[in-house]
Amino acid sequence: MSDEVAAGRLRVEPLRVLVAIGLLVALVLTIEGLRTPPEVVIEMPKAMTMAPVGDCDPELVKQLARRVGMALLCDVKAADVAIPLPPNPGRPERDQYRAADIIDFIHTTLAGGGSHTLAVTEEDLYSDDMNFVLGLAEVRGRGAVISLARLRPEYYDQPPDRELLLERATKTSIHEIGHMMGLRHCPNEQCVMHFALSVAAVDAVPPEFCPRCARRLGLR
Ligand SMILES: [Zn+2]
Numbered sequence: 481m482s483d484e485v486a487a488g489r490l491r492v493e494p495l496r497v498l499v500a501i502g503l504l505v506a507l508v509l510t511i512e513g514l515r516t517p518p519e520v521v522i523e524m525p526k527a528m529t530m531a532p533v534g535d536c537d538p539e540l541v542k543q544l545a546r547r548v549g550m551a552l553l554c555d556v557k558a559a560d561v562a563i564p565l566p567p568n569p570g571r572p573e574r575d576q577y578r579a580a581d582i583i584d585f586i587h588t589t590l591a592g593g594g595s596h597t598l599a600v601t602e603e604d605l606y607s608d609d610m611n612f613v614l615g616l617a618e619v620r621g622r623g624a625v626i627s628l629a630r631l632r633p634e635y636y637d638q639p640p641d642r643e644l645l646l647e648r649a650t651k652t653s654i655h656e657i658g659h660m661m662g663l664r665h666c667p668n669e670q671c672v673m674h675f676a677l678s679v680a681a682v683d684a685v686p687p688e689f690c691p692r693c694a695r696r697l698g699l700r
Protein backbone atom coordinates (compact mmCIF):
# COMPACT_ATOMS: atom_id res chain seq x y z
CA MET A 481 0.00 0.00 0.00
CA SER A 482 2.65 2.46 1.06
CA ASP A 483 4.66 1.36 -1.96
CA GLU A 484 1.72 2.21 -4.19
CA VAL A 485 1.41 5.69 -2.63
CA ALA A 486 5.12 6.30 -3.05
CA ALA A 487 4.91 5.20 -6.69
CA GLY A 488 1.89 7.47 -7.12
CA ARG A 489 3.86 10.44 -5.78
CA LEU A 490 6.72 9.64 -8.07
CA ARG A 491 4.30 9.69 -11.02
CA VAL A 492 2.71 13.01 -9.96
CA GLU A 493 5.79 15.01 -9.08
CA PRO A 494 7.48 15.00 -12.50
CA LEU A 495 4.14 16.20 -13.87
CA ARG A 496 4.11 19.11 -11.39
CA VAL A 497 7.65 20.00 -12.36
CA LEU A 498 6.63 19.99 -16.03
CA VAL A 499 3.63 22.23 -15.32
CA ALA A 500 5.87 24.62 -13.37
CA ILE A 501 8.41 24.71 -16.21
CA GLY A 502 5.56 25.27 -18.68
CA LEU A 503 4.25 28.23 -16.65
CA LEU A 504 7.73 29.70 -16.42
CA VAL A 505 8.26 29.41 -20.19
CA ALA A 506 4.86 31.03 -20.78
CA LEU A 507 5.79 33.87 -18.41
CA VAL A 508 9.14 34.46 -20.11
CA LEU A 509 7.47 34.44 -23.54
CA THR A 510 4.87 36.94 -22.32
CA ILE A 511 7.52 39.29 -20.95
CA GLU A 512 9.48 38.91 -24.21
CA GLY A 513 6.29 39.60 -26.16
CA LEU A 514 5.71 42.79 -24.16
CA ARG A 515 9.27 43.95 -24.81
CA THR A 516 9.08 43.52 -28.63
CA PRO A 517 5.63 44.62 -29.76
CA PRO A 518 4.04 42.31 -32.34
CA GLU A 519 4.09 43.37 -35.97
CA VAL A 520 0.76 45.11 -36.57
CA VAL A 521 -0.17 45.20 -40.23
CA ILE A 522 -2.94 47.23 -41.85
CA GLU A 523 -4.80 45.98 -44.92
CA MET A 524 -3.82 47.55 -48.23
CA PRO A 525 -6.05 50.58 -48.90
CA LYS A 526 -8.10 50.71 -52.10
CA ALA A 527 -6.41 53.93 -53.26
CA MET A 528 -3.25 55.94 -52.69
CA THR A 529 -1.29 58.83 -54.20
CA MET A 530 2.11 58.98 -55.87
CA ALA A 531 3.68 62.45 -55.89
CA PRO A 532 6.65 63.43 -58.07
CA VAL A 533 8.76 65.90 -56.07
CA GLY A 534 11.60 68.12 -57.25
CA ASP A 535 13.05 67.72 -60.72
CA CYS A 536 11.19 64.49 -61.53
CA ASP A 537 9.42 63.46 -64.77
CA PRO A 538 5.66 63.18 -64.04
CA GLU A 539 5.24 60.85 -67.07
CA LEU A 540 7.69 58.36 -65.58
CA VAL A 541 5.88 58.55 -62.23
CA LYS A 542 2.55 57.89 -63.99
CA GLN A 543 4.00 54.72 -65.56
CA LEU A 544 5.35 53.71 -62.17
CA ALA A 545 1.97 54.35 -60.52
CA ARG A 546 0.25 52.08 -63.06
CA ARG A 547 2.67 49.23 -62.37
CA VAL A 548 2.49 49.57 -58.60
CA GLY A 549 -1.31 49.83 -58.75
CA MET A 550 -1.56 46.62 -60.78
CA ALA A 551 0.76 44.77 -58.42
CA LEU A 552 -1.09 45.88 -55.27
CA LEU A 553 -4.66 45.80 -56.67
CA CYS A 554 -4.89 49.41 -55.58
CA ASP A 555 -5.82 52.61 -57.44
CA VAL A 556 -2.54 54.55 -57.40
CA LYS A 557 -3.11 58.10 -58.66
CA ALA A 558 -0.08 60.05 -59.81
CA ALA A 559 -0.05 63.86 -59.69
CA ASP A 560 0.24 65.62 -63.08
CA VAL A 561 2.94 68.05 -62.05
CA ALA A 562 5.95 67.71 -59.80
CA ILE A 563 5.94 69.55 -56.47
CA PRO A 564 9.03 71.78 -56.19
CA LEU A 565 11.29 70.84 -53.29
CA PRO A 566 12.47 73.31 -50.64
CA PRO A 567 15.95 74.62 -51.54
CA ASN A 568 17.64 73.20 -48.43
CA PRO A 569 18.76 69.62 -49.17
CA GLY A 570 19.84 68.83 -45.57
CA ARG A 571 23.34 67.74 -46.58
CA PRO A 572 24.36 70.25 -49.28
CA GLU A 573 28.01 69.14 -49.32
CA ARG A 574 26.89 65.71 -50.62
CA ASP A 575 23.92 67.04 -52.53
CA GLN A 576 21.60 64.78 -50.53
CA TYR A 577 18.17 65.37 -49.03
CA ARG A 578 17.17 63.93 -45.67
CA ALA A 579 14.46 61.35 -46.53
CA ALA A 580 12.31 62.12 -43.46
CA ASP A 581 12.30 65.84 -44.39
CA ILE A 582 10.75 65.00 -47.78
CA ILE A 583 8.03 62.92 -46.07
CA ASP A 584 7.32 65.85 -43.69
CA PHE A 585 7.34 68.19 -46.68
CA ILE A 586 4.70 66.21 -48.60
CA HIS A 587 2.53 66.05 -45.46
CA THR A 588 2.59 69.86 -45.22
CA THR A 589 2.19 70.43 -48.95
CA LEU A 590 -0.59 67.89 -49.47
CA ALA A 591 -2.22 68.58 -46.09
CA GLY A 592 -5.86 67.58 -46.03
CA GLY A 593 -5.45 64.90 -48.72
CA GLY A 594 -5.38 62.24 -46.03
CA SER A 595 -4.51 59.34 -48.31
CA HIS A 596 -1.32 57.29 -48.20
CA THR A 597 1.27 59.14 -50.29
CA LEU A 598 4.51 57.94 -51.82
CA ALA A 599 6.83 60.74 -52.96
CA VAL A 600 9.14 59.98 -55.89
CA THR A 601 12.28 62.03 -56.36
CA GLU A 602 15.48 62.08 -58.41
CA GLU A 603 17.36 63.47 -55.38
CA ASP A 604 19.76 61.20 -53.53
CA LEU A 605 18.51 60.56 -49.98
CA TYR A 606 20.06 59.84 -46.59
CA SER A 607 18.54 58.98 -43.22
CA ASP A 608 19.70 59.71 -39.67
CA ASP A 609 21.45 56.34 -39.42
CA MET A 610 22.45 55.64 -43.02
CA ASN A 611 24.65 57.45 -45.53
CA PHE A 612 22.11 56.83 -48.25
CA VAL A 613 18.74 55.14 -48.58
CA LEU A 614 16.78 54.03 -51.64
CA GLY A 615 13.56 54.84 -49.81
CA LEU A 616 12.00 55.51 -46.42
CA ALA A 617 8.51 55.05 -45.01
CA GLU A 618 6.58 55.93 -41.89
CA VAL A 619 5.66 52.53 -40.45
CA ARG A 620 1.85 52.45 -40.23
CA GLY A 621 1.94 56.10 -41.28
CA ARG A 622 0.71 57.85 -44.39
CA GLY A 623 3.96 58.99 -45.99
CA ALA A 624 6.88 57.38 -47.79
CA VAL A 625 9.53 58.41 -50.31
CA ILE A 626 11.72 56.67 -52.87
CA SER A 627 14.75 58.03 -54.72
CA LEU A 628 15.39 57.19 -58.37
CA ALA A 629 19.00 58.48 -58.17
CA ARG A 630 20.70 55.18 -57.32
CA LEU A 631 18.17 53.07 -59.24
CA ARG A 632 19.32 54.61 -62.54
CA PRO A 633 21.93 52.48 -64.37
CA GLU A 634 23.69 55.78 -65.24
CA TYR A 635 24.62 56.09 -61.56
CA TYR A 636 26.90 53.05 -62.09
CA ASP A 637 28.26 54.30 -65.45
CA GLN A 638 25.94 51.99 -67.37
CA PRO A 639 23.76 53.07 -70.34
CA PRO A 640 20.30 54.45 -69.46
CA ASP A 641 17.61 51.75 -69.34
CA ARG A 642 14.08 53.00 -68.68
CA GLU A 643 12.63 49.49 -68.31
CA LEU A 644 15.24 48.48 -65.72
CA LEU A 645 14.70 51.77 -63.88
CA LEU A 646 10.93 51.17 -63.79
CA GLU A 647 11.40 47.60 -62.54
CA ARG A 648 13.67 48.76 -59.72
CA ALA A 649 11.40 51.69 -58.86
CA THR A 650 8.35 49.38 -58.80
CA LYS A 651 10.05 47.03 -56.31
CA THR A 652 11.31 49.90 -54.14
CA SER A 653 7.84 51.52 -54.13
CA ILE A 654 6.10 48.26 -53.16
CA HIS A 655 8.71 47.71 -50.41
CA GLU A 656 8.15 51.16 -48.88
CA ILE A 657 4.36 50.83 -49.20
CA GLY A 658 4.68 47.49 -47.34
CA HIS A 659 6.44 49.36 -44.50
CA MET A 660 3.67 52.00 -44.55
CA MET A 661 1.19 49.18 -43.96
CA GLY A 662 3.24 47.97 -41.00
CA LEU A 663 5.36 45.17 -42.47
CA ARG A 664 8.93 44.74 -41.23
CA HIS A 665 11.74 43.22 -43.29
CA CYS A 666 11.03 39.64 -44.34
CA PRO A 667 13.61 36.84 -44.02
CA ASN A 668 12.31 35.27 -47.26
CA GLU A 669 14.75 36.14 -50.07
CA GLN A 670 11.91 35.72 -52.56
CA CYS A 671 9.90 38.55 -50.98
CA VAL A 672 9.89 42.22 -51.93
CA MET A 673 10.09 43.00 -48.17
CA HIS A 674 13.54 41.36 -47.95
CA PHE A 675 16.05 44.02 -46.87
CA ALA A 676 17.77 45.60 -49.88
CA LEU A 677 20.37 48.32 -49.43
CA SER A 678 22.11 48.01 -52.79
CA VAL A 679 20.67 48.07 -56.26
CA ALA A 680 22.00 44.51 -56.80
CA ALA A 681 19.85 43.41 -53.85
CA VAL A 682 16.85 45.19 -55.40
CA ASP A 683 17.48 43.32 -58.67
CA ALA A 684 17.60 40.02 -56.75
CA VAL A 685 14.10 40.24 -55.19
CA PRO A 686 10.86 39.69 -57.13
CA PRO A 687 8.38 42.59 -57.40
CA GLU A 688 5.92 40.83 -55.10
CA PHE A 689 5.22 39.86 -51.49
CA CYS A 690 5.81 36.29 -50.31
CA PRO A 691 2.56 34.41 -49.46
CA ARG A 692 2.93 35.23 -45.74
CA CYS A 693 3.39 39.00 -46.25
CA ALA A 694 0.63 39.07 -48.93
CA ARG A 695 -1.83 37.34 -46.56
CA ARG A 696 -1.09 39.84 -43.82
CA LEU A 697 -1.96 42.69 -46.19
CA GLY A 698 -5.20 41.01 -47.19
CA LEU A 699 -3.89 40.47 -50.74
CA ARG A 700 -4.38 36.70 -50.81
ZN1 LIG B 1 12.87 48.31 -45.84
Ligand SMILES: [Zn+2]
Pocket residue numbers: 666667668671672673674689690691692693694
Ligand atom coordinates in the same frame (compact mmCIF):
# COMPACT_ATOMS: atom_id res chain seq x y z
ZN1 LIG C 1 7.59 38.29 -47.01
